[in-house]
Amino acid sequence: MSFPKKLNFITGNRNKLAEVRAIIGNGVEIESQAIDVPEIQGTSEEIAKEKSRRAAEAIGGPVLTEDTALEFHALRGLPGPYIKHFLEALGHEGLNKMLDSFDDRTAEAVCTFAFCSGPGAEPILFQGRTEGVIVRARGPAKFGWDPIFEYQGKTYAEMDKEEKNRISHRYKALVKLQSWLAEEHEREV
Numbered sequence: 118m119s120f121p122k123k124l125n126f127i128t129g130n131r132n133k134l135a136e137v138r139a140i141i142g143n144g145v146e147i148e149s150q151a152i153d154v155p156e157i158q159g160t161s162e163e164i165a166k167e168k169s170r171r172a173a174e175a176i177g178g179p180v181l182t183e184d185t186a187l188e189f190h191a192l193r194g195l196p197g198p199y200i201k202h203f204l205e206a207l208g209h210e211g212l213n214k215m216l217d218s219f220d221d222r223t224a225e226a227v228c229t230f231a232f233c234s235g236p237g238a239e240p241i242l243f244q245g246r247t248e249g250v251i252v253r254a255r256g257p258a259k260f261g262w263d264p265i266f267e268y269q270g271k272t273y274a275e276m277d278k279e280e281k282n283r284i285s286h287r288y289k290a291l292v293k294l295q296s297w298l299a300e301e302h303e304r305e306v
């Protein structure tokens with residue numbers, strides 16, 4: 118497979134795209150198309166792989182996709198990859214209430230990137246995890262569940278962008294993606 122100098126990041130989420138561009142910097146050019154790719158049920162890995170397979174089919178070429186999960190430990194990993202629907206239905210306060218009868222409010226933010234080199238190809242996954250605590254909303258509500266995910270005393274929403282991008286689940290996944298890209302590059306030259 119040839120080393121991708123450009124990545125076509127298929128996502129409908131502007132905030133994800135902005136973070137990916139900020140974290141990757143000038144290393145790799147990130148193009149993007151907002152295509153609505155159907156998401157299956159399953160584990161984060163299964164969902165991430167299938168999302169990129171379907172995006173590669175839709176585009177007819179190489180794609181990068183990403184799926185984000187929020188795993189509540191007290192709920193054995195749920196809502197996990199279904200967090201989008203839980204957030205839409207319950208809001209920040211409702212997500213907090215789900216944990217009020219438990220002592221354990223810890224959670225993991227999980228980011229799973231999938232690179233698929235084209236229709237029919239097997240996707241490659243890059244996953245990053247950041248551990249935090251679910252708290253009552255603090256900070257500007259600009260991106261999803263940022264106001265209720267606390268890491269070392271601050272919610273993601275209370276951090277400035279640079280700070281979140283140094284410790285986030287997305288940052289950790291992108292470090293792995295970038296080192297894979299570098300290895301592919303080494304192999305070619």
Ligand SMILES: O=c1nc[nH]c2c1ncn2[C@H]1C[C@H](O)[C@@H](COP(=O)(O)OP(=O)(O)OP(=O)(O)O)O1
Pocket residue numbers: 127128129130133183184185186200201202204260261262263273287
């Ligand atoms: O860093 C984050 N901080 C706070 N909230 C976040 C973050 N990253 C994703 N989120 C939200 C967006 C969506 O409500 C759910 C993931 O769902 P997910 O399907 O992966 O995202 P999406 O549908 O918005 O975009 P896409 O077109 O890439 O599938 O968590």
Ligand SMILES: [Mg+2]
Pocket residue numbers: 156201
């Ligand atoms: Mg989605």
